[in-house]
Amino acid sequence: MEAEKLESSRYRGDLDLYHALKTHPRLGKRIEDAKSAILRRTIRSQLLHSMVRVDARLLPQIARSMERLQTAAGLADAIEMYVFESSAVNAFITRGRSHLFVALSSGAINILTERELEFVIGHELGHAMFDHVDFTVGHLLEDNSIEPRDRMQMFAWKRAAEISADRMGLIFCGSLEIAATAMFKTLSGLRLDGVAIDVAAFAEQWDHLMAEVVQSGDADGHWQVTHPFPPLRIKAMQLFWRSDYFEDAVGLRLEGSRPSLASIDQETAKLLAMMDPLARDDRNTGNPLLVDFFQWGGLHIALSNGELTPREKDRLAHIVSDDRMNAAINTRPTVDSTLERFVDCLKRRDQRLKPLEIHKIMEGLLHIANADGQMDANEKQALINVAGTLGVMPLAVEMMITKFPIEG
Numbered sequence: 001m002e003a004e005k006l007e008s009s010r011y012r013g014d015l016d017l018y019h020a021l022k023t024h025p026r027l028g029k030r031i032e033d034a035k036s037a038i039l040r041r042t043i044r045s046q047l048l049h050s051m052v053r054v055d056a057r058l059l060p061q062i063a064r065s066m067e068r069l070q071t072a073a074g075l076a077d078a079i080e081m082y083v084f085e086s087s088a089v090n091a092f093i094t095r096g097r098s099h100l101f102v103a104l105s106s107g108a109i110n111i112l113t114e115r116e117l118e119f120v121i122g123h124e125l126g127h128a129m130f131d132h133v134d135f136t137v138g139h140l141l142e143d144n145s146i147e148p149r150d151r152m153q154m155f156a157w158k159r160a161a162e163i164s165a166d167r168m169g170l171i172f173c174g175s176l177e178i179a180a181t182a183m184f185k186t187l188s189g190l191r192l193d194g195v196a197i198d199v200a201a202f203a204e205q206w207d208h209l210m211a212e213v214v215q216s217g218d219a220d221g222h223w224q225v226t227h228p229f230p231p232l233r234i235k236a237m238q239l240f241w242r243s244d245y246f247e248d249a250v251g252l253r254l255e256g257s258r259p260s261l262a263s264i265d266q267e268t269a270k271l272l273a274m275m276d277p278l279a280r281d282d283r284n285t286g287n288p289l290l291v292d293f294f295q296w297g298g299l300h301i302a303l304s305n306g307e308l309t310p311r312e313k314d315r316l317a318h319i320v321s322d323d324r325m326n327a328a329i330n331t332r333p334t335v336d337s338t339l340e341r342f343v344d345c346l347k348r349r350d351q352r353l354k355p356l357e358i359h360k361i362m363e364g365l366l367h368i369a370n371a372d373g374q375m376d377a378n379e380k381q382a383l384i385n386v387a388g389t390l391g392v393m394p395l396a397v398e399m400m401i402t403k404f405p406i407e408g
């Protein structure tokens with residue numbers, strides 16, 4: 001397949017956010033500066049010290065897959081592959097001075113079949129093809145001078161980028177079932193030995209998974225901030241698989257007409273918006289909006305370690321607007337009154353918050369609590385207090401905090 005054709009599979013939301021960040025008045029130059037730092041670093045010697053390099057004699061099958069996919073992807077860069085010790089199924093791609101490096105966990109090699117690995121490798125190569133590898137925002141996510149709002153935008157882009165990478169993995173492994181099975185194995189750690197998973201059933205798990213993760217303390221660490229939840233990724237792949245792109249590129253003929261890639265991108269954007277705290281809440285019901293929850297929850301956290309500083313005020317105003325912030329400050333808010341207001345918003349709703357809405361509120365508040373690059377004991381307690389009113393257990397909050405921010 002020609003490079004252009006592959007390029008055109010890129011998810012529109014990824015491309016739009018990528019350009020928005022590139023020309024961003026506060027972030028654009030800093031992302032550009034990080035690029036030159038990448039080209040100077042000596043990551044290869046670190047990899048050679050800590051991992052096993054995949055070589056055609058050691059792991060011939062994987063080396064062959066890699067070669068085939070690199071040719072198909074039209075990537076001219078020299079690529080080296082490494083294996084690192086971890087029972088979890090995991091992979092990443094990064095750039096050093098002279099090579100691209102793709103690293104796979106030993107768990108991925110032990111558990112995934114050859115074609116499932118091609119999905120994973122294809123996904124990683126997708127990150128290289130779409131310039132995600134050189135467009136690094138990871139260091140900025142940990143920089144305490146970054147506004148929470150800007151940080152949320154970077155996270156939104158990273159999630160969108162995963163959708164583009166998944167599409168490439170899907171194109172290269174050539175089967176929705178295989179892609180879904182690879183993802184299911186990654187998530188569950190189960191081997192499944194030859195059993196293909198039911199794609200539709202997996203996609204349906206979305207609501208259950210959300211409820212499980214948000215409202216039970218023992219969910220097993222799937223609070224992924226930068227990666228969209230796996231069922232969402234499956235849903236997005238399902239949509240893409242049905243699009244006219246797939247018919248044109250792969251010559252896959254199915255009965256009935258295929259929706260255009262542009263309309264599939266719009267559907268996908270709706271799915272991703274469900275995870276984005278900044279996405280507008282357009283229900284017109286008179287119910288308190290998510291922004292009300294950010295306002296009072298955010299103030300509760302900001303006040304938990306003393307006075308509201310001008311900087312904290314600025315940051316909150318950035319998310320909820322100056323007018324709202326000034327009005328809130330006129331009520332002379334205290335730690336207690338802000339939590340009461342938050343609970344009040346909950347009570348005024350005519351139906352319970354959905355797991356997704358809870359997820360958005362928690363994620364937004366986490367960004368606010370992390371605004372100064374760290375979270376002290378008071379802020380953490382304040383976050384736990386707010387979470388408690390939403391039915392989120394303290395253990396789940398701890399888990400979110402340790403997973404934040406996540407790179408991958």
Ligand SMILES: [Zn+2]
Nearest residue numbers: 123162165408
């Ligand atoms: Zn990825």
